[in-house]
Amino acid sequence: MLEKERCFLVGQNIPDYLLLPRERLKIYGEKQLSNQELLAILLRTGTKQHSVLEVSKKVFESFNQLSDLKEASLEELAQIKGIGPIKAIEIKAVLELGARLNQGKPMKLGRVYSSQQIGDLLVAELNGLYQEHLLVLYLNTKNHIIKKETIFIGGLNQSIAHPREIFRVAVRCSAAKIILAHNHPSGDPYPSKQDIDFTERLGQCGELLNIPLIDHFVIGEESYISFKEEGLLF
Template identity: 55%
Template sequence: MSKIQQSFIREVPKDAQPRERLLNYGEKALATHELLAIILRTGTKEENVLQLASRFIQSFESLYELKQASIDELQKIKGIGPIKSLELKAAIELGARINASDLPKFGHITSTRSAGQRLLQEMSDLQQEHLIVLFLNTKNEVIKQKTIFMGTVNSSVAHPREIFKEAVKYPTARLIIAHNHPSGDTEPSSADLFFTKRMIACGELMGIEILDHLIIGQNEYLSLRESSKIFDE
């Protein structure tokens, strides 16, 4: 980048630069030309990147017309060379593919038993304690399964915020929590019960139902919903 280009970029206050604004306020707070400026990265000798991006957008009647533009048509716009035109076409196509994509599903939970059998198969031989969460939609389809925590055999540190932080990324309606006891004993500890109570309380505030907390042993599992009164309190 030339000194002239750098000087034009510095004309934009740091807190008004697109990357800074995206970091501070999120992508939805940015105008279309600001998002484009992040992709273009640099301006020209005559324009900083924001000015170039704004003029580029104005060259099209709509974003739909931009989407249909060929590489040759993009390069006819002053300041858009071969590399920038290729990068723009790649970004447009990637956006189109993402927009057309569906949220993947990873099976359907029909009962505590179906969840228990699924997680028992995956977790019974683990030598460390794992906390796994199944994120379910309104149809009880698994839209995400994630290991939230991996710890030592004798300790577990987990917090509801880590689970709900993940849950709000998806259209989560319900959760099933599971953790294993490497000893093979499925008897819940006082910490297990306390954590479950906290999860239920947080779920009520968030509008996300906690369906169950399963404790996975060597060849068996325990459902806290079925074996305790925590979920009825």
């Protein structure tokens, strides 16, 4: 069937199995499409031997989950028949855009009720970043988050991560207490000695300024460790 004929039939009473992924998206919306169909839309064309849906199926036969597909190299993708180097680059680019979109979702400011509540929010925000990000939540006396700010990007070493930068913002926004968080790109949330030393130093500064550090979260791969829960706050 010619493309212009198919476009004319979209929205008519034709069998669903005759619809291409683009047509199904137009009629039903993107959320109703499978991963295979969404990838087929991105790939656009198949080969002489295989339709674009068949090529998309081959991709997911090689990489069962989207997370596996995201970690695939350009060379691994290009080896799949029907993909090649250009489509491999396009797939990697789209997956990276999706990852950045997810990482860029702002945390909804609200009230802190528990370590688990904040820990889960921080995992969603910091998980998967390739560099260490040091983030601070500034709270009022009723535990409402009045400000959230990324203070540093990089390692937690003494020359970069200095308490004065953290407490300068705390004083400016009249915070009553703070929560610290940083991610481990390695995926292991267990605090290092440097993490523990920095937390102790920050806690001491907070006591002097009467702006206590009430928790420090280390974010790993879809998990976290809370200094408060682990009894590591000094």
